[in-house]
Amino acid sequence: MSSSETVTKAVEVGDAERAGSVRLDRVTHQYGRGRETVTAVGPVDLTVPAGEFLVLVGASGCGKSTLLRLIAGFEQPTHGSVRISGAAPRPGQTAGVVFQSPRLFPWRTVRGNVDLALRYAGVERARWKERRAELLARVGLEGMEERRIWEISGGQQQRVAIARALAAENPLILLDEPFAALDALTRERLQEDVRQVTAQTGRTTVFVTHSADEAVFLGSRIVVLTKSPGTVALDLPITLPTGKVDADELRESAEFTELRTRVAHAVKSAAAA
Template sequence: MSSSETTAAGAGTDTSRAGTVRLDHVTHRYGRGGETFTAVGPVDLTVPAGEFLALVGASGCGKSTLLRLIAGFERPTHGSVLVSGAAPRPGETAGVVFQTPRLFPWRTVRGNIDLALRYAGVDRARRPERRAELLARVGLEGTEERRVWEISGGQQQRVAIARALAAENPLLLLDEPFAALDALTRERLQEDLRRVTERTGRTAVFVTHSADEAVFLGSRIVVLTRSPGTVALDLPITLPRGGVDSEELRGSREFAELRAQVSHAVKAAAAA
């Protein structure tokens, strides 16, 4: 689907609804004067509330740049980015999970979560209940008093996800959060993230290099061309998302066909 078709597809979406993301003719350049580099664009894209969008492409195609624009960490050179009908505000519009957990190693798990809850404006009296709820969501019950360096890399990333969920904003942005983990831990966290987003109903934008990961997690996949990144493929994923055994899903013919389609699109977009 082309960028214009993507815009048309989102034309009927209420872009002011909490969690809806809209990019209108977004281009972003780095540098000044004659030393500029166009990282991404033009991109027209609407992500409806509650959707899990997997953003896929080769290294350097602008995936992380788009994520930073949606988070409000950067402003587009041209075009506009709206989240819930307004310009994104860094640290407020979305919960963000990076490739590395970026936790405070001198704090316990509880301390890291409580700090996020404090910044989210949660009353001190409500924090223990909210913390317990968040840790249960990511499968870390009973770890509150452990230091960051006392838990595994996979557990640290779970804490990072719980911290991102601490604020009651409707958007979750994830930049290859499982890339550095071993295959088994990565698959377990993918399953956890799938369940968490289904339960909370939050909109999610997930950056990945992996066609397998994109098909497993996404309710929709967008493939970007090589830099400057534009939309090469916009693919809705119709695989069942609730009450399905993950191994059965990954082993299905439909999953294999979608994975092959996305993999081919990534390679073609990188070579074009």
């Protein structure tokens, strides 16, 4: 191995051990046994540095959600290894997770749902009020602590789910098409919120979507997956402005349009290959 390769390898190993970093080495995941075995994803090699916003995008059935479950530790790879901050993922502890459905407890108030998350996260009870107020303010739900889940909109329910995922002070958050069931206007508003929240917290984020527009708007890096079994078809860094920007101006910019077209084309090509 040359000296430059040795340095590169050392940097990769260092990145893979930082808090919130993600590393997948030759990961393959299969369902079933014998003749019924189906390979859902892999082999996949992927390193996500701490603080990056990675978007996994591809057609339905390409293995995006499977990869997310592997990173969360909800499932184990058939072959290869998954490491979060240099260690094996621990379900419910390694990352905050937001699903397509909010999965809230309808018999609890907004406060009750967030407090339960704080309890499981091991936050001292004396800090709950302050921490809850901070989380709800971060997702734009100030003053709604006593509202019942059935009294708030679908978009607001997803905001509660995001607040709950942020309750544990771990450095990784995973989102599996969290806005898929929402109307276009609510979806765009929540995209802007997630973009701002992740920038403020600096957490590593892995976001699953099938939308090229959503991927380009949110991600600092996009990985397009092939059709099943999903492998990496495109690994694209995104250099759009970050921080507080006008969302409409960003979406209407020539650079955004060019990137969205490139990603959409890659998704279609990968699905047809």
